[in-house]
Amino acid sequence: MVNRLSWIFLTVLGAAAAYIALTTLSMGTPINIGSAVYPLILSGVIFFISLYSVLFGGREESTKVDIRGFAGVVGAVVAFIVTIEFIGIIPSVVLSMVIAYMGQLKGGYRFFFVYACLFAVGTWLLFNLALGLPLPAFGFY
Amino acid sequence: MEHLLLGLQTAVQLENVLAVFAGVFVGTGIGVIPGIGPLAAIALLMPVTFSMDPTTGIVLLAGVYYGAEYGGSKSSILLNLPGTPAAAITCLEGYPMAQSGRASRALFLSTFASFIGGLIGMLVVAILTPAIVSVAQAFGPAEYFALIILCFVAVSTIGGDDPKKNFVMVSLGALVATVGLDIYDGAERYTLGSEHLLEGIHLVPVAMGLFGFSEIIMSIRRNEHGQIKHRVDFKSMLPTLTEWKRSAWPMVRGAASGCFFGPLPGTGPSMATILSYAVEKKLSKRPEEFGKGAVEGITAPESSNNAAAQSAFIPTLSLGIPGTPTMAVMIGALMVHGIVPGPLLMSSEPVLFWGLVASFGIGNLAALIINVPLIGLWVSFLNVSYRLLYPAVIILISIGCYSLQNSVTDVIVMLVVGVVAYGLRSQGFAPAPLLIGFVLSPMLEENFRRAMIMGQGDATFFVGNAISAATHIITVALLVSLIFRKPFNAFLERRIRKNLGADV
Numbered sequence: 200m201v202n203r204l205s206w207i208f209l210t211v212l213g214a215a216a217a218y219i220a221l222t223t224l225s226m227g228t229p230i231n232i233g234s235a236v237y238p239l240i241l242s243g244v245i246f247f248i249s250l251y252s253v254l255f256g257g258r259e260e261s262t263k264v265d266i267r268g269f270a271g272v273v274g275a276v277v278a279f280i281v282t283i284e285f286i287g288i289i290p291s292v293v294l295s296m297v298i299a300y301m302g303q304l305k306g307g308y309r310f311f312f313v314y315a316c317l318f319a320v321g322t323w324l325l326f327n328l329a330l331g332l333p334l335p336a337f338g339f340y
Numbered sequence: 341m342e343h344l345l346l347g348l349q350t351a352v353q354l355e356n357v358l359a360v361f362a363g364v365f366v367g368t369g370i371g372v373i374p375g376i377g378p379l380a381a382i383a384l385l386m387p388v389t390f391s392m393d394p395t396t397g398i399v400l401l402a403g404v405y406y407g408a409e410y411g412g413s414k415s416s417i418l419l420n421l422p423g424t425p426a427a428a429i430t431c432l433e434g435y436p437m438a439q440s441g442r443a444s445r446a447l448f449l450s451t452f453a454s455f456i457g458g459l460i461g462m463l464v465v466a467i468l469t470p471a472i473v474s475v476a477q478a479f480g481p482a483e484y485f486a487l488i489i490l491c492f493v494a495v496s497t498i499g500g501d502d503p504k505k506n507f508v509m510v511s512l513g514a515l516v517a518t519v520g521l522d523i524y525d526g527a528e529r530y531t532l533g534s535e536h537l538l539e540g541i542h543l544v545p546v547a548m549g550l551f552g553f554s555e556i557i558m559s560i561r562r563n564e565h566g567q568i569k570h571r572v573d574f575k576s577m578l579p580t581l582t583e584w585k586r587s588a589w590p591m592v593r594g595a596a597s598g599c600f601f602g603p604l605p606g607t608g609p610s611m612a613t614i615l616s617y618a619v620e621k622k623l624s625k626r627p628e629e630f631g632k633g634a635v636e637g638i639t640a641p642e643s644s645n646n647a648a649a650q651s652a653f654i655p656t657l658s659l660g661i662p663g664t665p666t667m668a669v670m671i672g673a674l675m676v677h678g679i680v681p682g683p684l685l686m687s688s689e690p691v692l693f694w695g696l697v698a699s700f701g702i703g704n705l706a707a708l709i710i711n712v713p714l715i716g717l718w719v720s721f722l723n724v725s726y727r728l729l730y731p732a733v734i735i736l737i738s739i740g741c742y743s744l745q746n747s748v749t750d751v752i753v754m755l756v757v758g759v760v761a762y763g764l765r766s767q768g769f770a771p772a773p774l775l776i777g778f779v780l781s782p783m784l785e786e787n788f789r790r791a792m793i794m795g796q797g798d799a800t801f802f803v804g805n806a807i808s809a810a811t812h813i814i815t816v817a818l819l820v821s822l823i824f825r826k827p828f829n830a831f832l833e834r835r836i837r838k839n840l841g842a843d844v
Contacts, residue, residue: 205763205764205767205769208763209508209512212512216515216530219530220529223527223528224522224527224529225525225527227525228797229792229797229798229799230792230793230796230797231792231793232524232788232789232792233525234522234524234525234527234529237518237784237785237788237789238515238518238529238530241511241512241514241515241518242511242515244507244508244511245508245511245512245515248504248507248508248511249508251504252504262558262765262766262767262768263766264766265557265558265560268557268560269557269762271560272553272556272557272560272730272734273755273759275731275734275735275738276553276734276738276751276754276755276758277755279735279738279742279751280738280748280751280752280755283738283742283748283751284748288739292735295731295734295735295738296731296732296734296735297731299730299731299734299735300727300731302557302560302730303560303727305727306725306727311728314728315731318732318735322735322736322739326739326743330387330388330391330743331391332739332742332743332746333746
C-alpha cells in the first residue's frame with residue numbers, strides 16, 4: 200500500500216504540474232514554442248507512468264521507514280531554519296545537533312552536548328571568520 | 341604537448357597544489373566513512389570554492405571526488421562495509437584478506453591499484469577529450485537534443501533499478517529545473533509567488549537533499565558498527581613478490597574496463613568494478629581463491645574504479661553532458677563559476693581544462709602519499725562512531741545551503757527535496773536519475789526550442805542529419821531492449837542457478 204501511495208503522490212504531482220502549465224503559461228506556436236510546452240511534456244510523462252503504475256502495478260518491496268531517524272534529522276533542519284537568523288549560529292547549531300542526535304537510540308547526552316558546543320564554535324570560526332559568512336555567534340542577524 | 345605543459349604549469353602553482361592536497365585529503369576522509377559519499381561532499385564544499393579562482397576551485401572539488409574513491413575501500417576491507425558504492429565489490433576479497441591477517445597489504449594494494457587506474461584514466465582523458473571536442477564542435481541543437489535524450493534513456497534503462505521509476509525520476513528532476521523565469525518569454529513557472537524562486541532552484545540544495553539529507557536518515561541505523569580489530573601499520577603494508585606479480589595485469593585490465601564504462605551515462609564506476617571483478621575471476625588460474633582473499637579481486641576493481649572516476653570527466657568536459665550524478669554536480673560547480681562546459685571549454689578556458697587534467701596526475705600522487713603513510717589516521721576515522729558524525733554533517737549541509745544566498749530559502753528547498761527523496765528512496769526510487777534530469781533539463785529545453793526555430797517548426801529537423809538520427813536509433817534500441825529484459829534476465833537466472841547447482 201505504501202508503495203502505491205508514492206505512485207499516487209506522483210500522479211497528483213504530474214497532474215497538478217500539467218494543470219498549472221496549461222492554465223498559466225503559453226503554448227506558443229511550432230516555430231516559437233511557448234513556456235508551457237516543455238513542462239507539459241515532462242508532467243505528462245510523470246502523470247501517465249505513475250497512473251499506469253497505480254492501476255496496473257503489482258505489489259513491490261519497500262524499505263521500512265526509520266521514523267525516529269527521520270524525525271531527528273527533519274527536526275534538526277527545521278530547528279536550524281527557524282532559529283539561525285534569530286539566536287545566532289552557536290545556539291542554533293547546538294540545538295539542531297541535539298535534535299538530530301535524538302534520531303538514534305545509543306549514547307548519553309552530556310558528552311554529546313559538550314561535543315555539540317565545541318562543534319558549534321568551530322563552525323562559527325570557519326564560516327564567520329574564515330569564509331566571511333555574516334552570521335553572528337549569538338543574537339539577531 | 342604544449343597544452344599539457346600549460347596544464348602542468350597551472351597545476352604546479354602553489355594554490356592549486358594546496359587545493360589538490362586539501363581536496364584529496366577531505367575526499368579520502370569522507371570516502372573512508374560510510375554513509376556520506378563524494379557527491380554530498382562536493383556539494384558541501386562547493387560554497388567554499390565561490391571565493392576561489394575557478395581553476396583552483398574545480399581542482400579542489402575534483403580532488404574530493406577521486407580522493408573519496410581512494411578512501412572508499414578502507415571500510416570495505418576492514419569492516420565489510422563500503423565507503424562508496426563503487427567500493428562495494430572490494431568487500432568480496434578485501435574483507436577475507438583482512439580476516440586472514442593481511443589487512444595492511446590489502447589496503448596498500450587497493451591504494452596502489454587506485455593510483456595506477458587513476459593515472460591511466462588521466463591519460464585517456466588527455467587523449468580522448470580533444471578528439472571528442474573536435475567532433476562535437478559541429479554539433480547543433482538537434483544533435484544535442486538527441487544526445488541528452490539518449491543520456492536520459494540510458495540512465496533510466498541501464499542498471500538494476502526499475503526503468504519505470506527511473507523515467508519518472510529523470511522527468512521529475514527535469515520538471516524541478518523548470519522552476520523560475522522562462523529563458524525565452526520571461527514567464528514565471530512554478531514560482532508560487534516567491535521572489536527567491538524567480539532565479540530558479542540552485543543545484544546545491546537539490547544535491548544535498550537527494551544525497552546528503554536522505555542518505556543520512558537511511559544510514560543512521562545501518563552504519564553503527566564495532567571497533568576495528570585488525571592491526572594495521574605502515575611497516576606491514578608491503579606486498580610479497582607473488583602478490584605484485586598477480587596484481588600487475590589485473591590493474592591494467594581493471595583500468596581498461598574503468599576507462600570504457602566511466603564516460604558512459606548510466607554505468608559509471610560501479611558497473612566497471614563489477615565487470616572487472618567478473619573478468620578476473622574468469623581469467624584466474626586460481627578461481628577457488630576468490631571469496632577467500634584473492635588479490636586480483638581487489639586490485640582490478642580498485643584500478644577500474646579510479647580509472648572510471650577520471651574518465652567520467654570526458655563527456656562532462658567535452659560535451660557538457662554528465663554520465664553520473666557526481667559529474668552533474670561538477671557541471672553545476674563549473675557553471676557557478678561562470679564556465680560553460682562543452683566543446684568550447686578547451687578553446688575558451690585552456691588554462692582551466694588542461695590545468696584540471698594535469699592536476700589529476702598530481703592528485704593521484706597526493707592520494708598515494710596521503711593514503712599510505714597516513715593509514716593509521718584513516719583507520720582511526722573508522723573508529724569514530726557514526727552517531728557523532730551525522731549530526732555534524734546535517735549542520736554542515738544546512739549551513740552550506742544557507743551560505744548560497746545568506747537565506748533560509750535554500751535550506752527549505754533542501755528539506756523539501758530531502759523529505760520527498762527519502763520517501764521515494766524507501767519505495768525503491770533511485771535518486772541519481774533525478775539529479776541528472778535536473779542538471780540537463782535547461783540544456784534539453786534550450787536545444788529543443790532552438791531546433792524548432794531552426795527547423796521552422798518541422799519536427800523532422802530532429803532526425804535530419806546522420807549524427808542525430810544515429811543517436812535516436814540507439815535510444816530506440818535501448819527502449820526496445822526493455823521488452824526483452826525480463827525474458828533475458830530469467831534466462832540468465834536459470835543459467836546461474838544451473839551453474840551453481842553443478843558446482844555444489
